Amino acid sequence: MCGIVGAVSKRNIVSILVEGLSRLEYRGYDSCGLAVVNEKNQLERSRTTQRVAELKENTTALYGATGIAHTRWATHGKPNTDNAHPHFSGDLIGVVHNGIIENYESLRAELIGKGYQFTSQTDTEVIAHLVHNNYSSMNHRDLVEAVRLTLPRLHGAYAIGVIAQDMPGILVGARAGSPLVVAYGEQENFLASDALAVAEHAKSMTFLDEGDLVALTPDSVKVMNFAGEILQREIRPVPAQVASVELGPYQHFMQKEIFEQPTAIANTIGNVEKIDFDIFGATHADWSEINQVLILACGTSYYSACVAKYWIEALAGVSTQVEIASEYRYRVSVPNPKALVVVVSQSGETADTLAALRHAKSLGHEKTLAICNVASSAMMRETMWKFQTNAGTEIGVASTKAFTTQLVGLYFLALTLAKLGKSPTPIHEKEHIDRLRHLPAALNAVLALEPQVIAWAQQFAKYHNALFLGRGMHYPIALEGALKLKEISYIHAEAYPAGELKHGPLALVDETMPVVTVAPNDDLLEKLKSNMQEVAARGGQLYVFADVDANIQASAGIHVIRMPENYGNLSPILHVVPLQLLAYHTALALGTDVDKPRNLAKSVTVE
Template identity: 70%
Template sequence: MCGIVGAVSHRNIVDVLVEGLRRLEYRGYDSCGFAVIDDADVHHPIKRARTTARVAELAEQGKDFHGTLGIAHTRWATHGKPDTQNAHPHISNGLIAVVHNGIIENYEILRAQLKAAEYVFTSETDTEVIAHLVHQQYVAQGQQDLELAVRAVLPKLHGAYAIGVIAQDNPKTLIGARAGSPLVVALGDKEHFLASDALALAGRAHSMMYLEEGDVAILKAESIQIIDHAGQIAQREQKPMPPQSESVDLGPYQHYMQKEIFEQPRAIGDTLANISSFGPELFHADVSEWNQFDQILILACGTSYYSACVAKYWLEDIAGIPTQVEVASEYRYRTSVPNVKTLIVVVSQSGETADTLAALRHAKALGHSYTLSICNVGSSAMVRETKWSFLTKAGTEIGVASTKAFTTQLVALYLLAVSLSKRAGRMTPESEKQLLRELRHLPKALHAVLALEPQIIAWSNAFVKCENALFLGRGMHYPIALEGALKLKEISYIHAEAYPAGELKHGPLALVTEKMPVVTVAPKDELLEKLKSNMQEVKARGGKLYVFADQDTDIVSDEGIHVIRLPEHYGNLSPILHVVPLQLLAYHTACMLGTDVDKPRNLAKSVTVE
């Protein structure tokens, strides 16, 4: 979602700001901008560039800018439509410039107060309130101390924020502050930086520090000072900068999403590398504590929620441990009955998902001490705030619609299920070896599924003519149907819904006509015969079935039934294989419709606001 980059130096830092924004493009945005001040310019004017186009256009707009101090931003619209007037940075009276991630919940009250004080608003955003408040304080204090002005404003802001602030008459100081949204400080050689994601500054600095809740950072080219929420000077642990992300060269692929679909064998292989047995060590857990919890609650959003729904089947069937799954954004807003012997599992690609982080903190406040994160980013807030963690090795995922992050989450959750099965004494040494062999075969099996792409492209020709689609699955493949429907609507904008196949006759069957394609996930499992009956219900009403079947399912192509066969049945690991053709179906349908596959409208990669 929204991204922040800031820098203070003795050299021109425009390229640092622009390159930082380029690295944050994968998060999703609908406008971007930067503002700089040049210490060598005697009048120190704030120069600003903003656009609703991509960062490349912003770079062209600001190619002649020069600045030794600056802030930059990619915006995903919350308050106010995506246009240039609402793009960050926001400037108050030519004196104060601000960039902001998060949401100020009481902005309407503050806006009314500022209007009464004769401040003029030029945007619809909550962020402009911050700029005017800082200006008001700064001027009231005689424009002597930008840090004190910012600190005086922060208690008035209700909600979540990470901000970067600069002042026209103070060209050597950059202020950062955070509460509820991530912000890091990076240390260079006589230059210092701010960012919402450390990867924006990889290769620019030698070390970094995570700001803690309520911190204010005062950055100058030669120094950094951090003030904590109590107003005291604080020390934060310095860590090495993360390595620069792997090449973003598309190679033979048309879009990042396609590239990432085809990277799944590698991503799963990397996630499973060096795993030779199952147990608490995979999750960095202490054995004595590992044996204390007796049920599981998984909290997640979006695609990660669907991976958790699959995991519920695994955990209860394989490990015999009671498991609940909740949408993170709902969990903390209801009255729940905490059981301190529950393991709280949070699942997130970025580890910064605001709803999931808030749900984790709520669970901990209720007394839950056993917490585990499954995440793709080791430096994320989620990993830092849980007792235990498992890092997937998907690598940077640029396409907004998740693919390889989802399948590696499934692998991690399967490892949790089999590790708890071992804890429960349900696993023999021989069965453990067999499970390891099956896991190691996954990349090869996925390559065989990816080879079905030409057949799936042929199906996409039919889907581009449709306005609606149904997806069906049973058992642990019902969440896979949900994920398939989500992918189709995310990137093609075709309305799609998923149901447990047995629910057809309880309502959705009324929607079935020859114009409604019905995508069916049909593995060879104990529910196959029931699923065939559900398919006959569709066929009898003139519906058109598109079936992803395993070998030896006795489902054959016929009038009204189109069948693509997966190379093999894979037992409990079948959901990991069956989701891949659904990803490809959504991708190629979107390509034929000409949508922006990697950056679908209104969506963001990392959702850092509620």
């Protein structure tokens, strides 16, 4: 995987392909390339393990009106030029592919037996050779039919784009498990894994559904199923937020997105004046029998779900279970038809979470809800109810504003479930809404702490390891802080509930081990102070984000940044922001590629 761009036009599309790849760079990649059918009706390509900027330099003389391009994040084979996409079969077929072909080894052996030679270690090359085998054996060559005959042989997840040397003017795509969109231009059409790639050249688009096959020419788009039956798919405008994504005055997208959080949260809260089931498109009757919540998520979204468990059980009195989506469907679980299954994802295309959702539905879980940033995503289409977080396009691989807006959506969920009447204490609805509406202002006050965080980051850049501590609903915030630090600075970081220190992790503490502590003024503060003393007694360096009224004083080995105000249940949303800033500025001090950290991709669309 990572990013696909394809175009078929009546003009040279090389610059469009390169531009599309550059707009997908944020997803992370280790190589990139493009291929066109040139003026002599020959396949011509360029590939590199460097950045898209180098590919641009290498393709200035290339010309073609039909082409495909790709940024690769390695799954099969090392990041090198031979393994970079597009892959060719002879001089006839070119293919780009996101996903994983699970039966590629048996297909590879079969194709070698037929005389095909492999030049890469990838699973993608089997697709090119299978299409070639079907295509070259036809009396009347038909690229669409050759691809259609290939698809049943492929087991796994994929989105593909295919071109043929002797059929200029046609581009074929297909999807099963990985996202793919069609975008419509004037006398040209586009194929991409993300509409962002070609939004500058198109005003409308179609999201392909699972099992769609599509044939594009400059003047037409034909969508069909794998049986070849013509299908109708909705054509919709390209969202304005997709059409324009600029860095502006910021040094990195991650920094921009950290500072966009007040606006993103305000947009997510919207004009909500009262808590009601229609926030999620539901009614009281729809949810009246719910007696449990099961939340499925991965990575950062999983940590937002862990915070939500505290909120839902405390505010609504509804038992809540949080599962790592990539583990859930591989164990025997006990389904509860009265449970609300909630899936949380920034992209709505996270492969593990989608698979977990489908598994839950197969077990009889009919009540499903998506909390997601992309309204048109597979996750939003496959759940009964939905909530869009309205964070706007998030470019940085390390999630920031998507996380905090997920927390807002999950807080709305906790308050809504409280209306089922199982709440252990009365819910004062207006008070909660007022505090939500004050969040953007509170966040701006937290962002003003950036200069103090920068000073800490200069010290953190000297460390190789770090511990993060939190208690209660701030333990998942410690987990998120540790994840951010290791994602973009490559400093090894782990998080623990502070009470667990003496059960093992304390053995790691010495003067070389910074211990970041999330210290809100809540019921667990005195317990947390005792845990901090355990660190100080072993010579550890404490870096404490403390509420202004937490009465934690700076001293030798204890560094304190004071948060502007105590924010009660919503405190996790405030406390995570300085942890984001700490990770960002530490990475900046170390000179890492902040927006595109090594080995990571923005949207994990394969298992």
